[in-house]
Amino acid sequence: MPRRADPAIRSVLVERAARMLADREPVTLRALVEGTGASTMAVYTHFGGMPGLWSAVRQEGFTRLAARMDAVARTADPVHDLVALGVAYARNALAAPELYRAMFDARADLADAPAADATFERLVAAAARARDEGRLDAATDPRALATQYWAAGHGLVSLVVQGVLPGDALAPLATGTAVALLTAAGDDPGRCRDSVGRAWAKGTASG
Template sequence: MPRRPDPAVRTLLVERAARMLADREPVTLRALVEGTGASTMAVYTHFGGMPGLWSAVRQEGFTRLAGRLAAVPRTADPVHDLVALGVAYARNALDAPELYRAMFDARADLADALAADATFDRLVDAVARARDEGRLSPATDPRALATQYWAAGHGLVSLVVQGVLPAGGLAPLATRTAVALLTAAGDEPDRCRASVERAWAAG
């Protein structure tokens, strides 16, 4: 009788694969399951093989990010809420740096690309709300500004995850970057800075 997939084993293998990848260890079936109590057959039971494993590693990163973003509460301040999504993004990366690195490795297909896209769409929606509520210029293109904001934040977070920048420098750098982008998009500087600083202080 075939074994039923065990969610705990699946998570264990996903996290171990991400960690081995980050540590530049060769990821073979035997190396992956060594010391876990799982058999090599577990990789086929849960993922259908190594390609499915890599897809699952990427997907797990986006799944956890989606959960973190969904937990960000909505307030009366749309700029605060936009930046709070960036803070949640950063916290997600720092809590699981191996998964964060793996989730952007486009060599592995995603099992659910739409779910991954939805994490970025949440950011686009937040920019649109800030524009529609008068904090940003009516001419603001939500997708274009969201792309700029994500690219800047991703770059800073990646440098921290890779050990190039100290974690303590992330909030000040991210604050300055967000204020520069959002004031250029039409927000009032002092009001913008207050919103951004509140989001990072809360996060």
């Protein structure tokens, strides 16, 4: 009788693989399961082998990001809500830095690429709402703006995750970047600073 998959073991193996990858440790079946209480067969039971494991590691990062974004409540302020999604992105990265690094390792295919893409589409939709509700210029391209916002945020978060920047530098740098980007897209500077500041004050990206 084939062994039944255990979600707890699956999660342990995913997180251990991500940690080993981040630490540049050789990832072998034996090294992966060492100390977990699982056998090497667990990798085949849960993932079908090592390629499936790496796919699952990447996917888990996006799954957790989606959950963080889903927890962001919609308010009457579209600029605040756009920035709050960026705060959720940062919190997700700092809560699981090993998974965050693995999310963008394109050497492994994603098991569900559309689910990963959906996290970015949340930013695009939020940017479109800010434009449509008159906070940004009518000519603003939501996808281009979302790409700029994500790229800037990803760069800052990556520097913090890698230890190049201290954690307490993230909020002020991200706040200044968001204000500069969104005022360039047409938002009123004072109103923008208020919206961005409130979004970061509510979610200090501590994990």
